[in-house]
Amino acid sequence: MAALRQFLPASLMEADGRPEPIFSDVTAEAGITWRQFNGFSPDRYLIETMGGGVGLFDFDDDGRLDIFLLNGGETPRGKSATPIRNALYRNLGNGRFADVAAEAGVSKITNYGMGVAVADFDNDGHEDIFITGFPNCTLYHNNGNGTFTDVTLDAGLQNKGRWSSGAAWFDYDRDGFLDLVVCNYAEFSFEGVAPRCEYLDVRTYCEQRAYKGMPLTLYRNNRNGTFTDVSRTSGLDRFAGRALGVVATDIDADGWQDLFVARDASPNLLLLNKQDGTFLDAGVEAEVAFDSNGNPKAGMGVDAGDVNGDGRPDIVVSNFSFEYPSLFLNRGDFPFEDRTRASQLAGPARFDVGWGVHFLDFDNDGLLDLMLVNGHVIQVIESLQPQVKYKERPLLLRNVGNARFEDVSARAGPAFAKGYLARGLAIGDWDNDGAPDAIFTSIGNRQCCFATMRGRRIPGLASVSRELRAIVMLLGQN
Amino acid sequence: MRAAIFSVFSALLFLQTATAQTLSGQDYARQGISYAREGKLIEAEQELRAAVNSAPADATFRAQLGSILGLQGKWKDALESFQKAVDLAPQNLDFRRETAAVQWQLGLMSAAEKNLQYVLTKHPGDPGGILLLGLVKEKTGDYGKAAELLDSQFELVISQPERTVALFHSVVQSHQQDKIGKIVDELKLHANDEQWEDAISRCIQVAAMGGYLETARTLFSLLPDSNPVQAPAGFQLAKLLYTRSQVSQAKELLLQLAEHGVVSADLQALLGNCFESEHQPELALEAYQRAIQMEPSRIDHYEDLISLLLYLRRTKDTLALVKQALAIAPNDARPWVWKGNVDLHRNSYKDAMEDYKHAAVMDSSNPDALYGISAAYFVTGQTEAAIDECKAGITRFPNDARFYVAYANMLLASPDAIKLEAQGEKLLQKAVKLAPQSAQAHYLLGQLAMQQGKLKEAEAELLLSVQSDPDRSKAHFALAGVYRRMRRLDEAAKEFARYQELKQVEESGTASGMAMPETP
Numbered sequence: 001m002a003a004l005r006q007f008l009p010a011s012l013m014e015a016d017g018r019p020e021p022i023f024s025d026v027t028a029e030a031g032i033t034w035r036q037f038n039g040f041s042p043d044r045y046l047i048e049t050m051g052g053g054v055g056l057f058d059f060d061d062d063g064r065l066d067i068f069l070l071n072g073g074e075t076p077r078g079k080s081a082t083p084i085r086n087a088l089y090r091n092l093g094n095g096r097f098a099d100v101a102a103e104a105g106v107s108k109i110t111n112y113g114m115g116v117a118v119a120d121f122d123n124d125g126h127e128d129i130f131i132t133g134f135p136n137c138t139l140y141h142n143n144g145n146g147t148f149t150d151v152t153l154d155a156g157l158q159n160k161g162r163w164s165s166g167a168a169w170f171d172y173d174r175d176g177f178l179d180l181v182v183c184n185y186a187e188f189s190f191e192g193v194a195p196r197c198e199y200l201d202v203r204t205y206c207e208q209r210a211y212k213g214m215p216l217t218l219y220r221n222n223r224n225g226t227f228t229d230v231s232r233t234s235g236l237d238r239f240a241g242r243a244l245g246v247v248a249t250d251i252d253a254d255g256w257q258d259l260f261v262a263r264d265a266s267p268n269l270l271l272l273n274k275q276d277g278t279f280l281d282a283g284v285e286a287e288v289a290f291d292s293n294g295n296p297k298a299g300m301g302v303d304a305g306d307v308n309g310d311g312r313p314d315i316v317v318s319n320f321s322f323e324y325p326s327l328f329l330n331r332g333d334f335p336f337e338d339r340t341r342a343s344q345l346a347g348p349a350r351f352d353v354g355w356g357v358h359f360l361d362f363d364n365d366g367l368l369d370l371m372l373v374n375g376h377v378i379q380v381i382e383s384l385q386p387q388v389k390y391k392e393r394p395l396l397l398r399n400v401g402n403a404r405f406e407d408v409s410a411r412a413g414p415a416f417a418k419g420y421l422a423r424g425l426a427i428g429d430w431d432n433d434g435a436p437d438a439i440f441t442s443i444g445n446r447q448c449c450f451a452t453m454r455g456r457r458i459p460g461l462a463s464v465s466r467e468l469r470a471i472v473m474l475l476g477q478n
Numbered sequence: 479m480r481a482a483i484f485s486v487f488s489a490l491l492f493l494q495t496a497t498a499q500t501l502s503g504q505d506y507a508r509q510g511i512s513y514a515r516e517g518k519l520i521e522a523e524q525e526l527r528a529a530v531n532s533a534p535a536d537a538t539f540r541a542q543l544g545s546i547l548g549l550q551g552k553w554k555d556a557l558e559s560f561q562k563a564v565d566l567a568p569q570n571l572d573f574r575r576e577t578a579a580v581q582w583q584l585g586l587m588s589a590a591e592k593n594l595q596y597v598l599t600k601h602p603g604d605p606g607g608i609l610l611l612g613l614v615k616e617k618t619g620d621y622g623k624a625a626e627l628l629d630s631q632f633e634l635v636i637s638q639p640e641r642t643v644a645l646f647h648s649v650v651q652s653h654q655q656d657k658i659g660k661i662v663d664e665l666k667l668h669a670n671d672e673q674w675e676d677a678i679s680r681c682i683q684v685a686a687m688g689g690y691l692e693t694a695r696t697l698f699s700l701l702p703d704s705n706p707v708q709a710p711a712g713f714q715l716a717k718l719l720y721t722r723s724q725v726s727q728a729k730e731l732l733l734q735l736a737e738h739g740v741v742s743a744d745l746q747a748l749l750g751n752c753f754e755s756e757h758q759p760e761l762a763l764e765a766y767q768r769a770i771q772m773e774p775s776r777i778d779h780y781e782d783l784i785s786l787l788l789y790l791r792r793t794k795d796t797l798a799l800v801k802q803a804l805a806i807a808p809n810d811a812r813p814w815v816w817k818g819n820v821d822l823h824r825n826s827y828k829d830a831m832e833d834y835k836h837a838a839v840m841d842s843s844n845p846d847a848l849y850g851i852s853a854a855y856f857v858t859g860q861t862e863a864a865i866d867e868c869k870a871g872i873t874r875f876p877n878d879a880r881f882y883v884a885y886a887n888m889l890l891a892s893p894d895a896i897k898l899e900a901q902g903e904k905l906l907q908k909a910v911k912l913a914p915q916s917a918q919a920h921y922l923l924g925q926l927a928m929q930q931g932k933l934k935e936a937e938a939e940l941l942l943s944v945q946s947d948p949d950r951s952k953a954h955f956a957l958a959g960v961y962r963r964m965r966r967l968d969e970a971a972k973e974f975a976r977y978q979e980l981k982q983v984e985e986s987g988t989a990s991g992m993a994m995p996e997t998p
Contacts, residue, residue, distance in 0.1 A: 199825055209985065284974065285962065292925060294955030294977055322859065324893065335963070346893035351859060384825050387859040 021413035022362060022396065023438065031096045034069050034087040036423075038443045039112070041078030044197070044205045047134060047163065047188060048075060049377040050244075052355075052423030052441035053116035056430065057127045059104070060146050064091040065430040067439060070131055073112030076190050084109055091430055105148045110138040114185075115424070119169035121178050122225055130157070130180065132164035134188060141225075156227045159217055163188040166302075170248030170257045172234075172273055177221040181236070181259060183243035186211035199384070205377055208265035208298065213241035216261065216269075235278045241266025245302035249313040251330060260288070262299030262317045287335035288315065288328045297323045298353075301425070305359035305368045307343075308403040314339075318354025318372055321388050325349050325357065325372060329403060339403050345370070348395055348407040351388045353377060356425025360436045367399035373422035373440040391419025394440065503533035507542060514546055522546045530559075537566035541573050548580055556580045564593075571597045575606050582610060587618045609634050609641065616644045621651035629657060636664045639677030646681045650688040658685075658693055669700040675707045682711035686718040694718060709740040716748060723948065725755045743772040747779055754782075755949075757983050759790055777807045784816045793824045811841035818850045822857065830854045845875040852884060861888055879913035882906065886922055899926060917947035921956065928960055936960045951980035 038048045053070035060066065067089040074080055085107040089097035101107035111133035120127050126142035137159040140148035152158055162184045169178040188211065197206035216236040219227035231237040245262035252258065252272060259279070261269040267289035271279040283289035290296050298320035304313040312330040319325055324346040328336040340346050352374035359368040374392035381388050396412040397405035409416045420442040430437050510525030526543040533539055544559035560577040567573055574593045581590035591614050597607040612627030612635075625648035628635050635641040642661065649657045665681060668674035678700050685694035694715045701708050712735045719728035729752035732745055750765035766783035773779060780803040787796040797820050803813040818833035834850035841847070852867035865888055871881035886905040889898040903926055909919040924939035937960050943953040954977035961970035 287959065290955065292956070293952040294981060295952075335959075341893060341896050344893075350893050384827060385858045 023413040023415060025415040032089060036072055036441055036443050037080045037084045038072040039075035039078030040444055041075045043077055044203050045075050046205050046211060047112055049205055051114050052443045053114055054424040054426045054439055054441050055116040055118040056426040056428035057118040059127060059142060064093055065428045066091045068116055068129055070113040070116050071109055073109055104146060106140050111136050114165045115167055117167040117169055119178050121221060130167055132167050132182060134163040136160050137164055155225060157219060162214060166245040168246045168248045172257055173277060177223045179221045180219040181246055182217040183246050184214035184217060186213050186242050199380060208242050213266050215240045216243060233277060239269055244300050247302045247304045249304040260302055260315050262302040264298050265296050267296045268299050285334045300355050301357035303357050303359050307368050307399060316357055318357040321351050321353050325354050343403050344405050352392050355423045356440055358425050358427045360427045362436055363398060367401060369399045370397040370405060371438055373425045375421035389419050391421055393419055394422060503529040503536055503539055507539055519546060519550050535566060537563040541576060553580055553584050557584060571600055578610055582614055587614050590614050605631055605634055613644050616648045621648040624648035625652050625654050639674050643677045643680045647684045650684050662693060662696060665697060666700060675701060675705060679707035679711040683714040686714035691718055691722060709735060713745055720748060720752060725752050728752050743769040743779055747782060750782055754786055759786060762786055775806055777803055777810055777812060788819060788823050793820060796820045811837040811844045811847060815846045815850055822854055827854055827858050845871060845878045849880055856888060861892060864888055877912055879909040879916050882909035883916060883919045890922060915946045917943045917950055921953050924956055933960055933964050949980055951977050951984055
């Protein structure tokens with residue numbers, strides 16, 4: 001224990017010298033009881049393995065972060081015994097939350113839900129909710145009085161017929177209004193013959209390549225509550241592939257927002273904003289599109305942040321088991337440096353199927369740490385690969401400098417000791433104590449299907465939630 | 479073979495008649511030789527036996543009897559007769575030479591050489607002795623000496639198809655390329671000579687097996703279409719074309735042979751290889767199936783079909799075929815290894831492990847079984863156990879480069895790869911020493927060099943990898959990366975386009991369950 005202690009900041013030690021858990025699971029005491037329903041069925045629709053969008057945002061402008069939880073949906077042979085709904089947990093300010101989704105007008109299931117992207121698209125000072133999923137998207141306008149209005153049709157954001165996944169609000173044309181990029185995963189339908197795959201004569205989910213990838217959609221904000229689909233003129237409709245996560249950030253420091261798109265068994269995209277309404281994919285040149293063998297990884301979640309303090313945004317992408325999450329260091333030139341192994345990120349995550357991934361500075365040392373939430377998609381995986389688990393533990397990795405990480409999951413708290421089918425992850429300071437908190441979802445209506453954790457109070461810390469919320473990512477990260 | 483010796487014997491018969499010493503024996507001998515001239519060899523043998531009986535100490539009669547026996551292919555009896563002649567007249571160089579000829583025929587090369595050395599010591603320029611010694615040297619694998627001796631008697635050699643084949647074989651085997659041309663020129667003179675077709679066919683096979691593609695092609699053009707002797711020669715030529723990546727020409731030749739009625743499982747198997755290389759899997763499957771139908775008991779024909787079916791992810795079909803192979807050869811380790819491969823592909827890892835272990839017990843000299851065990855551990859994430867198996871493989875099969883490559887691959891794929899690079903590089907260097915053509919070893923060395931910023935070195939290694947296996951998408955991908963870093967953007971674009979093309983083909987199989995790690 002003495003050896004452990006010398007590596008821990010004094011603020012993380014209990015009075016008796018034992019390390020205090022970094023996060024506490026406060027799901028129950030916060031009153032969060034909602035569960036995600038994924039329509040699990042004998043047909044094994046791949047969509048059942050995804051979803052779980054979650055957003056942390058202050059919908060009622062009371063200075064406290066609230067929680068929006070997006071449900072999945074039913075499938076033809078995967079019906080729920082009880083009505084399913086989304087949840088909007090209002091932060092009561094006393095450590096407890098109350099579900100006000102019905103009153104707010106956002107409880108209704110409008111699609112098979114995937115992800116959530118929250119932003120004030122009309123600059124009225126109130127944050128709105130955009131929901132992705134199949135076979136359409138939904139835009140809820142925040143009325144500023146605790147209620148929302150579904151303005152999808154008027155806004156022109158239906159994205160009809162598509163299976164959309166991640167989405168990001170960003171101002172690509174620098175007109176002061178947020179535009180929207182939507183990741184579309186693959187051609188899909190609940191009707192007709194679904195691709196059929198088996199393991200050892202047992203029906204299972206087909207691998208991603210059985211589903212034909214779709215192009216991205218880019219909507220330009222018309223500044224009047226409506227949007228125009230500019231996928232063609234921007235060139236984004238050329239990039240067909242199974243896109244899941246997207247993050248907007250200024251990669252090349254030219255003052256214009258670029259995009260990194262994590263794609264599943266399709267090459268990742270690094271879309272540089274050419275400042276003329278079009279984008280150039282530099283994924284191959286940056287060596288972020290494929291692994292070193294030319295295989296696209298199963299990119300799911302993505303985040304951007306400066307992990308080495310050089311002022312440039314670096315990229316982290318969560319991937320499938322044995323692929324390792326990718327950490328790409330932006331050196332200001334191409335190629336990026338694949339820092340996955342040197343960062344010691346590969347070892348702790350080697351067996352995990354990663355989904356939500358987020359940079360955060362949980363120990364307030366000025367270095368961005370990393371949280372990943374995981375969960376496999378093959379139920380029988382443990383009999384196939386003994387070291388891989390179906391329900392997987394989240395990971396908390398502490399940045400020890402020079403873009404190297406230390407796995408501190410073992411002392412991160414009880415929630416990090418349990419396995420989940422985790423998908424969405426959002427970070428924010430909901431109790432305004434200056435420490436980042438985390439919420440992640442778990443799919444499939446399972447016990448302990450999602451957990452909320454509270455960061456330890458670290459005096460003197462400023463809230464980081466606003467900064468973090470500027471980055472909009474996969475499956476409900478806000 | 480009989481033709482090569484015939485003229486020597488004939489000369490002996492005619493020469494010896496004048497020296498017969500016993501009156502009654504001489505009569506028998508004369509009569510026997512007369513029969514021999516008429517081609518009545520049985521009668522000739524009877525007469526000469528009578529001559530030997532009447533004069534047992536007459537070496538000439540014994541030698542003549544030996545010649546007649548030799549002409550009938552009764553080599554053992556002939557040798558006995560010649561040896562007695564030599565015993566009776568040890569200094570007779572003709573007897574010695576003929577004895578050596580029979581010994582050559584019987585494969586008694588050491589004894590033949592002894593007799594010929596005696597002849598050549600006594601008479602160094604003896605053309606027959608030199609010729610025969612050349613033939614002996616060819617048989618004993620001393621091709622350089624054989625080529626020298628036979629070439630010194632070129633006119634004598636090229637007068638006979640068998641001798642010409644021996645000279646050609648010696649020249650090819652001893653890589654005396656400069657001598658090939660004149661032999662080919664002589665063979666060209668016999669383009670329409672039926673008696674030479676077999677020799678030409680064998681020379682084609684020799685040239686093809688020796689890697690002399692143009693020579694083999696030239697000689698093949700001398701054979702008339704649809705001649706049965708085309709089959710083995712054409713097959714060898716096609717095989718060489720295939721290994722030289724001239725797949726389309728190999729395929730055309732094989733199809734032509736098949737059209738002319740050549741029925742051969744080997745031909746169908748090679749045809750399958752050609753179709754597979756041309757990315758025509760369905761045609762390849764049909765060819766492999768025909769090979770099996772032609773020789774269902776030959777277990778090696780199953781391997782190509784099994785691996786193609788696996789590549790196409792038709793695991794049920796593969797499993798059925800493996801079971802068929804197991805029924806044919808239940809005590810052969812190979813089908814068990816194949817079953818392991820199938821089980822590995824269908825993610826039935828426990829079964830795969832059992833199959834490989836069963837194969838390893840059945841045949842401990844089979845490296846594939848051990849390699850399979852290692853692969854099964856690796857894909858189930860048990861890297862340490864997989865590495866242990868690789869280490870065991872290196873100990874037991876130190877010349878099998880695959881274990882070094884797999885071991886290195888595992889180290890370099892591990893989360894701690896950075897610390898293990900030097901060890902991995904050492905293993906790969908050893909692998910390329912053992913198997914200079916190992917595409918994977920060169921590929922991994924190229925990757926390592928690239929990671930270390932040694933771009934020239936990376937380029938060289940990756941080019942070697944591509945040379946060994948031009949259809950490896952990942953090598954083209956890595957090469958594109960190297961060229962991009964070198965700012966050789968046109969080459970980078972070209973390699974990347976090639977990568978995309980190949981990758982599309984690689985991924986054209988049907989979708990299966992979720993991705994698993996690549997086997998080592």
